[in-house]
Amino acid sequence: YTTEDWFAGKVPAAQPKVTYDGAPVKLRFSSPNPAASLVPTVWHRGFEWLGKATNGKLVIEEFHGGTLHAAADGWRAVRNGVTEHATCYTSYEASGFPLHKAIEVPFVTPENPVVATRVIQELAPKYFTKEWQARGVLYGYTAVAGVSDIMSKKPIRKPEDLKGLRVIAQGFSPEAAAALGMVTLNIPFPEIYTAMQQGVADAVIWVDPGFVPFKIYELAKYHTTLGLTAQHVDTCINRNAYQNLPAALKPAFAHFQQLMGHAVSQGIGVDFRTKAKEIYRQNGVTLITLTPEEKAAWVATLKPVQDKWVADQKAAGVPADALLADIRRLEAKYRNATPDELFKLTVEQPVAGLLPQ
Amino acid sequence: MHKLIAFWEGWAAYVLLPALALLVTVDVSLRYVFNAPLAWGTDVKELLLLLVMTVGLAGTSWADEHIRVTLVEERLSPSLQRGFTMLRRLLTATLLALLAWAMAVLALDMREFGERAEFVAIPFWPLAALAATSALLAAVVEVVRLTQKGGR
Amino acid sequence: MEPLTLGALVMVGMLVLVIAGLPVGLTLMGAGALGYTLLSGPTQALTQVGLVLWDNGTNFVLVAVPLFILMGQLIFRTGLADHLFTLAQRLVGGLPGGLGVSTVMASSAFGAVTGSSVAAVATMGNIAVPEMVKRGYSESLATGTVASAATLAILIPPSIPLVIYGVWSETSIGALFMAGIVPGLLLALFFAVTVMLQRRHYPARGATRAVAKPSSSLRDELHGALAVALLFVVVIGGIYIGAFTPTEASGVGVVGVVLIAVGTGRFQWQGLRLALQETVRTSASIFLVLMGGVVFSRFLVQTRLTEHMVGWVSGLAVSPMMIMLALVLLYLVLGAIMDTFGMLILTLPLVLPITKGLGYDPVWTGIFLTVLMEIAMITPPIGLNVFVLERASGIPSQRIFGGVLPFVIAALVLLVLLIWVPDLALWLPQTMQR
Ligand code: NA
Ligand code: NA
Numbered sequence: 001y002t003t004e005d006w007f008a009g010k011v012p013a014a015q016p017k018v019t020y021d022g023a024p025v026k027l028r029f030s031s032p033n034p035a036a037s038l039v040p041t042v043w044h045r046g047f048e049w050l051g052k053a054t055n056g057k058l059v060i061e062e063f064h065g066g067t068l069h070a071a072a073d074g075w076r077a078v079r080n081g082v083t084e085h086a087t088c089y090t091s092y093e094a095s096g097f098p099l100h101k102a103i104e105v106p107f108v109t110p111e112n113p114v115v116a117t118r119v120i121q122e123l124a125p126k127y128f129t130k131e132w133q134a135r136g137v138l139y140g141y142t143a144v145a146g147v148s149d150i151m152s153k154k155p156i157r158k159p160e161d162l163k164g165l166r167v168i169a170q171g172f173s174p175e176a177a178a179a180l181g182m183v184t185l186n187i188p189f190p191e192i193y194t195a196m197q198q199g200v201a202d203a204v205i206w207v208d209p210g211f212v213p214f215k216i217y218e219l220a221k222y223h224t225t226l227g228l229t230a231q232h233v234d235t236c237i238n239r240n241a242y243q244n245l246p247a248a249l250k251p252a253f254a255h256f257q258q259l260m261g262h263a264v265s266q267g268i269g270v271d272f273r274t275k276a277k278e279i280y281r282q283n284g285v286t287l288i289t290l291t292p293e294e295k296a297a298w299v300a301t302l303k304p305v306q307d308k309w310v311a312d313q314k315a316a317g318v319p320a321d322a323l324l325a326d327i328r329r330l331e332a333k334y335r336n337a338t339p340d341e342l343f344k345l346t347v348e349q350p351v352a353g354l355l356p357q
Numbered sequence: 358m359h360k361l362i363a364f365w366e367g368w369a370a371y372v373l374l375p376a377l378a379l380l381v382t383v384d385v386s387l388r389y390v391f392n393a394p395l396a397w398g399t400d401v402k403e404l405l406l407l408l409v410m411t412v413g414l415a416g417t418s419w420a421d422e423h424i425r426v427t428l429v430e431e432r433l434s435p436s437l438q439r440g441f442t443m444l445r446r447l448l449t450a451t452l453l454a455l456l457a458w459a460m461a462v463l464a465l466d467m468r469e470f471g472e473r474a475e476f477v478a479i480p481f482w483p484l485a486a487l488a489a490t491s492a493l494l495a496a497v498v499e500v501v502r503l504t505q506k507g508g509r
Numbered sequence: 510m511e512p513l514t515l516g517a518l519v520m521v522g523m524l525v526l527v528i529a530g531l532p533v534g535l536t537l538m539g540a541g542a543l544g545y546t547l548l549s550g551p552t553q554a555l556t557q558v559g560l561v562l563w564d565n566g567t568n569f570v571l572v573a574v575p576l577f578i579l580m581g582q583l584i585f586r587t588g589l590a591d592h593l594f595t596l597a598q599r600l601v602g603g604l605p606g607g608l609g610v611s612t613v614m615a616s617s618a619f620g621a622v623t624g625s626s627v628a629a630v631a632t633m634g635n636i637a638v639p640e641m642v643k644r645g646y647s648e649s650l651a652t653g654t655v656a657s658a659a660t661l662a663i664l665i666p667p668s669i670p671l672v673i674y675g676v677w678s679e680t681s682i683g684a685l686f687m688a689g690i691v692p693g694l695l696l697a698l699f700f701a702v703t704v705m706l707q708r709r710h711y712p713a714r715g716a717t718r719a720v721a722k723p724s725s726s727l728r729d730e731l732h733g734a735l736a737v738a739l740l741f742v743v744v745i746g747g748i749y750i751g752a753f754t755p756t757e758a759s760g761v762g763v764v765g766v767v768l769i770a771v772g773t774g775r776f777q778w779q780g781l782r783l784a785l786q787e788t789v790r791t792s793a794s795i796f797l798v799l800m801g802g803v804v805f806s807r808f809l810v811q812t813r814l815t816e817h818m819v820g821w822v823s824g825l826a827v828s829p830m831m832i833m834l835a836l837v838l839l840y841l842v843l844g845a846i847m848d849t850f851g852m853l854i855l856t857l858p859l860v861l862p863i864t865k866g867l868g869y870d871p872v873w874t875g876i877f878l879t880v881l882m883e884i885a886m887i888t889p890p891i892g893l894n895v896f897v898l899e900r901a902s903g904i905p906s907q908r909i910f911g912g913v914l915p916f917v918i919a920a921l922v923l924l925v926l927l928i929w930v931p932d933l934a935l936w937l938p939q940t941m942q943r
């Protein structure tokens with residue numbers, strides 16, 4: 001069965017047994033994404049399913065478009081009860097997430113987004129949930145929406161092609177930028193298009209759900225698949241809101257987090273990517289796929305950055321090498337799994353220990 | 358009181374604002390000359406902006422330069438106007454105190470969870486606390502002005 | 510209480526207090542916080558106020574605002590504005606309302622490239638308004654001209670609202686930018702005509718020459734004025750050709766004015782001190798209004814008030830033309846009380862399907878909504894541009910709202926034209942795509 005079947009209520013294994021018959025519980029979910037955009041569309045279908053599957057006992061009220069809080073404020077908003085659960089991006093956090101930030105180190109995250117999502121969920125109880133708890137919230141899920149590529153005005157195949165270019169890359173590590181010899185421009189999302197149009201920037205490192213809605217393909221006619229760093233949707237849950245859920249609804253809500261995490265990753269990282277490539281083609285964008293040798297040159301250029309990151313973390317007492325080894329081990333385990341197989345796994349063998357019982 | 362306000366406002370006006378202007382200009386020059394803008398530039402500019410925008414609150418209250426509609430006030434008789442102004446000062450002080458309280462709550466929250474800037478190790482909470490102090494000072498100014506000759 | 514009723518009540522209370530003369534920003538914030546408290550409790554209300562102040566206070570896009578205010582203050586305090594306008598007067602003084610027309614051009618050019626009407630109003634408010642008044646223009650015409658012309662910032666590309674609209678409506682941002690050009694230039698033309706038509710508000714030809722100071726020589730004036738004019742060209746042109754971003758340009762502008770002032774012997778520490786102090790106060794008061802507007806919007810979104818209003822319009826059983834006019838009315842009402850950005854966020858998902866259903870191209874709808882947002886910035890009782898100009902010029906907002914009225918009518922004429930001839934917006938992007 002597929003995520004489509006799940007949304008349609010046709011996956012019995014995913015249906016929770018709801019014995020609760022008190023008053024319906026209403027929770028708010030908030031995100032900075034425009035209501036009609038990619039991820040909220042997936043979320044909405046998931047929340048509809050949850051409502052139906054719990055016989056209307058667990059209702060999620062959605063607030064998108066940053067109408068409750070800004071993108072960087074998910075953590076503060078959730079722990080203070082401005083919302084019950086929301087997107088809480090570790091990308092905006094400078095401290096407190098040394099382990100979770102591993103997925104933003106070049107070439108750490110598995111290139112297949114649904115594999116990456118499963119791997120992160122499996123490793124979360126060991127590495128990540130503590131980082132969430134230290135921020136006063138509970139771990140929801142991390143959905144990998146894609147592993148970043150580059151769109152540019154000139155073709156890019158080798159690391160040297162980037163040398164001296166002015167590249168828009170949100171939150172890109174200065175060390176990686178230095179290794180590539182590029183100039184990172186930190187330009188807010190709404191100004192990226194204008195910056196590219198006016199020639200302030202030569203290229204953008206991002207993922208399809210960024211390139212497509214912001215119409216980067218209108219201005220940059222080359223797309224190189226790099227798979228550099230994870231672009232991820234992280235969520236967190238208000239502690240009290242979860243603890244106060246009726247006992248009979250808790251397991252349904254907890255399992256739902258993992259199902260949703262997979263559905264977002266597949267909807268954006270797999271299904272939308274297919275569409276995005278078609279849009280690039282229609283708009284005359286040259287799609288560049290690197291040969292294994294070309295890819296190896298990129299990995300080699302950035303290997304010192306990865307090594308330095310591991311060494312720095314170890315010096316600070318953070319088990320980065322163990323995390324990296326675990327990621328590689330699980331990536332090898334799931335490498336050949338299809339998205340549908342991984343979804344089946346999430347339905348039938350959800351990861352244990354992500355949320356308290 | 359006036360000296361305190363002038364000193365407080367002076368920091369924003371003669372130190373922070375010129376620093377912001379210079380940082381923006383230096384950053385664009387570095388981008389041109391060395392093709393290397395400052396990695397921490399954005400962080401520091403954003404935090405300077407917060408201070409420039411909030412430290413001026415007290416001076417704005419002192420000079421009675423908040424943005425407001427004076428349509429009704431202008432048409433009142435002098436004695437009514439005095440009472441009206443006192444009431445306005447009082448309500449404004451309450452709202453500024455509310456703002457100060459909100460910023461203090463935020464500062465405590467940021468301190469508890471150790472939030473800081475991305476590329477440079479500046480903790481956020483002292484800045485939120487500064488903004489709170491500024492709003493509180495502005496509230497005090499409104500009350501002081503209220504007691505001075507009917508608020509004008 | 511029903512959230513909807515609560516929303517309506519809080520809104521009325523807020524308007525009463527604003528008209529009574531309480532600071533606009535603090536009132537918006539307070540009303541939003543009160544509503545939030547009644548809906549979800551005091552802790553959340555306090556948290557929300559803190560979050561809004563922090564987000565907006567550290568919003569990188571706003572860095573340009575205090576710096577452009579400072580640039581305007583410096584041009585004003587060093588007396589360079591005076592020379593600039595004396596020069597402009599020599600050039601266009603012969604035209605009826607020539608100085609007003611050139612102010613329209615300067616304000617719209619400045620706003621157009623910086624993309625920020627607040628920055629344009631704050632800069633030109635300091636430079637143009639006192640000079641126009643000195644030369645015999647009425648306060649209402651001088652301020653009305655600057656407040657209105659600056660709104661073109663979001664219609665003439667580049668424009669942040671159009672980028673946001675493009676992302677949300679899945680339309681080409683390039684096409685939207687192209688579509689904004691013709692209506693934007695047309696509106697600038699309408700504004701110029703609006704100035705010229707108000708004969709009683711500007712001096713008759715030749716009547717103003719007397720203002721020119723006998724103390725400074727023509728050559729002196731010319732040097733300073735040309736240097737500032739050149740600085741404008743560098744700032745505007747630099748952004749246009751991509752030499753720097755608007756934020757970078759604001760820094761370059763400030764340093765440029767200081768250098769010109771030093772170079773032409775006009776630099777005074779006292780002037781610099783006053784400019785810096787006034788910039789800090791102006792920034793603080795503008796920021797309060799911006800921030801208060803966001804707090805209030807965040808409360809309104811929880812009451813789902815806008816959804817009900819749009820639902821009511823789309824349910825009307827009338828002709829398509831009447832629905833479009835009802836939408837215009839709806840946005841005039843919303844624009845009277847909300848910040849423009851909140852207005853766009855809250856209504857877009859609901860309005861876009863309506864205009865699509867009526868057969869309007871989403872690109873056209875983007876331009877249509879942008880013109881309505883421009884109007885919202887200058888209509889009472891909550892009009893951000895007017896409030897900013899009050900702070901920059903010291904002229905009371907009610908007089909500015911009066912002066913803005915003829916320009917609002919000009920913008921409404923453009924809207925009717927747009928509804929009637931959609932190709933005004935669509936022709937250019939369609940030509941481009943071929
Ligand atoms: Na513009
Ligand atoms: Na308005």
